[in-house]
Amino acid sequence: MKDKTHILLSLIFFSFLFNVFDISNGNYIPKNxxxxxxxxxxxxxxxxxxxxxxxxxxxxxxxxxxxxxxxxxxxxxxxxxxxxxxxxxxxxxxxxxxxxxxxxxxxxxxxxxxxxxxxxxxxxxxxxxxxxxxxxxxxxxxxxxxxxxxxxxxxxxxxxxxxxxxxxxxxxxxxxxxxxxxxxxxxxxxxxxxxVYDSPATLVGFSDQTVDIGSSTVQTLYRLNVGGQYVPAGNDSGLSRTWYDDSPYLYGAAFGVTFSVSDNVKIRYPTTVAEYMAPLDIYSTARSMGPDSKINMNYNLTWVFQVDANFTYVVRFHFCELQLTKVNQRVFDIYLNNQTAQESADVIAWSGSKAVPVYKDYAVYVSDGPGDDEQLWLALHPSAAAKPEYYDSILNGLEIFKLNDTTGNLAGPNPVxxxxxxxxxxxxxxxxxxxxxxxxxxxxxxxxAAAVGLVFAICFAAYQRQKKVLGSESGVSGWLPIYGNSQTTVSKSTISGKSCASSHLSSLAVSLCRHFSFAEIKQGTKNFDESLVIGVGGFGKVYKGVIDGGTNVAIKRSNPSSEQGVNEFQTEIEMLSKLRHRHLVSLIGYCEENNEMILVYDYMAHGTVREHLYKSNKPPLSWKQRLEICIGAARGLHYLHTGAKYTIIHRDVKTTNILVDEKLVAKVSDFGLSKTGPNLNQTHVSTVVKGSFGYLDPEYFRRQQLTEKSDVYSFGVVLFEVLCARPALNPSLPKEQVSLADWALHCQRKGILEDIVDPNLKGKINPECLKKFADTAEKCLSDQGVDRPAMGDVLWNLEFALQLQENSNGGKPIVSEAINDSEAIANDSSLGGQNSDISIGCESEVLVSEDSYLNTSAVFSQLINPKGR
Structure with a gap:
C-alpha cells in the first residue's frame, strides 16, 4: 500500500514538474x-x-x-x-x-x-x-x-x-x-x-499614465518577426500564433540590415519573461540600422501600419540584444506617430545581459482629425543625447493590438x-x-497582420525622397528660435508676480505675454473637464475654454514630464510672443505654475483649411475663397521670411497649419518646429530634417540644409491641395498618383491638370487664372531651391491670379504682371512691411505689425490635428 502511495505521489509530483516545465519553456497547453x-x-x-x-x-x-x-x-x-x-x-x-x-x-x-x-x-x-x-x-x-x-x-x-x-x-x-x-x-x-496582457502599457505623451490592457478586449492587428522569416502557428510555443515578415511595412528603401543569433550563443529567457510571450524564433533574429553611424544619424528605421481611427493601440516591442554586451553601446529613441514613446532605450540595460529577451508596451491613441491618415508610424533613431558607443537601433519583434472603445466596440470600416x-x-x-x-x-x-503591407511597399517606394527624420536635434535642447542660446531663466513673472521657478522662457517673452494663474485655467476649463477636450497630441490635451467672463479660447496643456512638450512650449511662446500679424495665429498668454505648461490661444471658429477641402461635411469653398485663403497664408509666410532681422522658417507648412477664422481669414499656426534662418554670412541652416510627409522639401531632406525655400516647396503642395481637394499623400491610389506633388506636376506638364481639379470647381475657374495659379505652384515645387520663387513672388502671383479671376468678364487686371516684385510686396503696409526694419536681435526690441491687437478668432492647428508631427 505504501509502495502504491509512493508511486502515486511520485506521478503527481513529476506531472506537476512536467506542467511547470512545459509552461516555463513556452509549451503552453490550453485548457480549452x-x-x-x-x-x-x-x-x-x-x-x-x-x-x-x-x-x-x-x-x-x-x-x-x-x-x-x-x-x-x-x-x-x-x-x-x-x-x-x-x-x-x-x-x-x-x-x-x-x-x-x-x-x-x-x-x-x-x-x-x-x-x-x-x-x-x-x-x-x-x-x-x-x-x-x-x-x-x-x-x-x-x-x-x-x-x-x-x-x-x-x-x-x-x-x-x-x-x-x-x-x-x-x-x-x-x-x-x-x-x-x-x-x-x-x-x-x-x-x-x-x-499576456498582465502589465499596463505606458501612454505615449503621458509618462505618468498607463493603459490597462488586461481589462480590455483586444484585437490583434499585426504580429511581425522583425528581421526574420514567417513563423507558422505550429512553431509558436503552443499558442498557435502566426508571425509575419516585417519588410512589407518598412518605409521607403531604408531597410537597415538583418542578422541572427550566432550558433555559439544561446538565448536565455529571464524569470520576468515567459517563453510564451514570443517564440525563440522571434528573439533569434533582428533588424538594425547598419554599421555606419553617420548614415544612421540621418535617417530613421521606420514602419508604417494602416489602422482605424478613434481607437487606442498598444504596440509591443520585443527586444533581444544579439551582438553587444555592455550598457550604453547601442542606445536609441522610440517614436510612435511622431511622439516620443521612449528616450534612450538600451536593451542591455533592460535585460541585464546579451541574448536575454525583454519586451515593452506603449499605448497611443489615433484620432480621426483632419490630417490624420489613420496610420500608425513607428520609428527608431539613435540617441545622440546618450552618446552611445554605436549610433544604431535594434528590434526583434513587434505586435500591435487594438483596444475596445468605451462602448465595447472594436469594429472599424471596410478598407477602400x-x-x-x-x-x-x-x-x-x-x-x-x-x-x-x-x-x-x-x-x-x-x-x-498582413493588412496593407504590399500596397504600402509599392506606394512608399515612390517617396524615398520625402522621408522624415524624427527625433531631437543633438545639442539644442535649450534652443530658442529668436535669441539663439541666450536663454534667461526667471523666477517671477513680471506681470503677475507669481512664482515661476521652473520657467523655460526668456524675460522678454514673459513680459510680453499675459500670465494666467492655474486657478484661472482650471476655472476656464471646468477643472479640465474631459467633455471640453478638442484635441490630444504628444504635448498633451487641448481644451475649449472661456476666460474673462465670456471669451472663447483654446487651452493647450502640455505634459510637464515630456521633453518634447517643454521644447514645443518654449519655442511656441518665444516665437509668438514677439510676432503680431493679421495672418499669424495669436497667442494670448501662458501658465507655468505647479509644474504645468499651458498656452492660451484665440479660438478658431472654422478650423483648418483641410477641413474645408475633404474628409468633412462642410460645404466646399468657392474658388475665390480658396484664392483669398492662399493669399493670406502667403502673406503670413512672407512676413516670417522678410519681416525681421533674421529669417524665420516655419518648417511645417501644410493645410492643417493654416487656419481660418469666422470671416475665412487665413492664419499661419503651429510654430513648434520653427527655426531662425541664416544670417547675412550664411546661405542655409544645417539641421536634422523635420517636417511632414508629402510636404517635405526633397533638397532639404537630401542635404539637411534648411532655407526659406523649404517653406516655399511645402506651400506649393498646399496650393495643389487647395486646387485638387485631395491629401498630399494617398497610399490607396496607384503608385504614380500617391504623391500629390508628383502627380500634379505630371498632369501640369502633360497639359491635363484640369482632369484632377476639384469637381466642385469645374467650370468656375477662369482659364488664365488657373494657368497663373498652376504655374506658380509648379515653380514652388522645383527640385532645387534656387529655382523656386521667393514667398513675396508667390504672393504677388497669387494676387495677380485673383485679379484675373475677378476680371474674367472682360475687364483688365488692375496690376501688370511682374514676376519678381517681392520688394514692392515687402513694403506693402497691408503685409506688415512697414515693420520690416525692426530687429528681433535683442530683448529691447519687439516686432509688431499694424495688426498689433490680439485677434480673437484663431486657434492653432493641433486642436484639429492632435497627432502632431
Missing part, C-alpha cells in the same frame, strides 16, 4: 481548445498539423435550422490548406455558436473567412456583424471588399477577451443595410491563453480598394463568374 470547421461534418488537419472538427455534428451551433452548410466553388491556390476554408456556414438571419469556456480566463477567438461563391451566393453580398460577450468585433463587415483591398485570398481576425460566464456566444448578424445580405464563417478557434486594383480587375477577361474573380485576388498572408 476548439477548432471548428464550419459548414461541414468532416474533420480535417490543416497545414500546421492542427485538427479541425466539423460543426454539423457539434453542439456548438445554436438553431442550426437558421443556417445552411455550403462548399466553396473554387479553391484559391494561395489557401494554406483545405481546412477550414473550403466549407462555410451561411446565415440569412441572426445566429450564434455557443462554446463552453472558463469564466474570467482570457481566450482567443479567431475567425476565418474565405470570400468565395457558396451555393450560388455572390461573395459581394455578404455584409454582416459579429459580436461576442457584449463586444462588437465586426460591423457591416465585407470579407470580399477586405480581401480585395488587402490583396489576400482569405482573412483571419484574432480577438482576445475575458468571458464573463462559462458560456461564450459568438453571434453573426446579416446587415440590414444591404439587399440580399448574408453572413458566413469558414472557421472559428476558441482557445484559452495565458495572460485601390483604384489601381479595381482597374486591373475590370480589365481582366471575363472567363469566370464574378464570384470566382473575387476568389482570385492575390493570395496573401492570413490575418489582420
Amino acid at each position: 481548445s476548439i477548432l471548428l470547421n464550419c459548414g461541414s461534418s468532416e474533420d480535417g488537419v490543416d497545414a500546421d498539423g492542427r485538427k479541425w472538427v466539423g460543426d454539423s455534428s457539434s453542439k456548438f451551433l445554436l438553431s442550426s435550422d437558421k443556417s445552411v452548410a455550403a462548399q466553396a466553388e473554387f479553391q484559391d491556390p494561395s489557401l494554406p490548406s483545405q481546412f477550414p476554408y473550403m466549407s462555410a456556414r451561411i446565415f440569412k438571419s441572426e445566429s450564434s455558436y455557443s462554446f463552453p469556456v472558463s469564466a474570467g480566463k482570457r481566450h482567443w477567438i479567431r475567425l476565418h473567412f474565405y470570400p468565395s461563391s457558396y451555393g450560388g451566393l455572390n461573395a459581394t453580398d455578404a455584409y454582416f456583424s459579429v459580436k461576442s460577450d457584449g463586444f462588437m468585433f465586426l460591423r457591416n463587415f465585407s470579407a470580399s471588399i477586405t480581401a480585395q483591398a488587402l490583396t489576400q485570398a482569405y482573412i483571419v481576425r484574432e480577438f482576445s477577451l475575458n468571458p464573463s460566464s462559462n458560456i461564450l456566444n459568438v453571434t453573426f448578424t446579416p446587415s440590414d443595410k444591404h439587399h440580399a445580405s448574408y453572413a458566413f464563417i469558414n472557421g472559428i478557434e476558441v482557445i484559452s491563453m495565458p495572460d 480598394p485601390s483604384p489601381m486594383l479595381l482597374e486591373a480587375e475590370s480589365n481582366e477577361p471575363n472567363t469566370l463568374s464574378k464570384s470566382k474573380d473575387k476568389a482570385h485576388v492575390i493570395g496573401g498572408a492570413a490575418g489582420g
